[in-house]
Amino acid sequence: MIKDSPSALWNSFKEQSERIPDSNAVVNQDGTRISFRELRERAEAFSLTPFYSNSGVIAIRIPDPFQQLIGMLASLRAGFAYWIAPDFLNEEEVTSYLDPIETCQASAVAYLTSGSS
Secondary structure: OOOOOHHHHHHHHHHHHHHOOOOEEEEOOOOOEEEHHHHHHHHHHOOOHHHOOOOOEEEEEOOOHHHHHHHHHHHHHOOOEEEEOOOOOOHHHHHHHHHHHHHHHOOOOEEEEHHHO
16 A cells, blocks of 8 residues: 555555566657666665755756656655656746645755756
C-alpha cells in the first residue's frame, strides 16, 4: 500500500526496481527503453543539491520526457512533491503559480530546469 508522501512513492518504485531490475520501466514512442535498474540509478544520481530547502514542491521544466521522469523520481526520493511547469510559462509566472503553495507551507519553492541535471 502506498501512503500519501513523496518518499513513500519513491520507496514503492525502488522496491519494484529491486524485484524486476532488468524489465522495461519505460518505452518511448521511438522505441527507446529504460529498465527499472537504469531509471532508479539515474534518479539516484540526479543532482537536486541546489534545490534542497524546506520546500515541499519542486517545479520541473525539462523538455525531454525521460529526463523529466528522472527529475520527478529524484524529487520524490528527496521527499519533495513536484509540478510539471508548462514551457509557455516564464520563471516569474512559475513562481507566481507556486506562491500559494509557498504561503501554505511557509517555505521556499525550488525550481528545477534541464540545466540542473
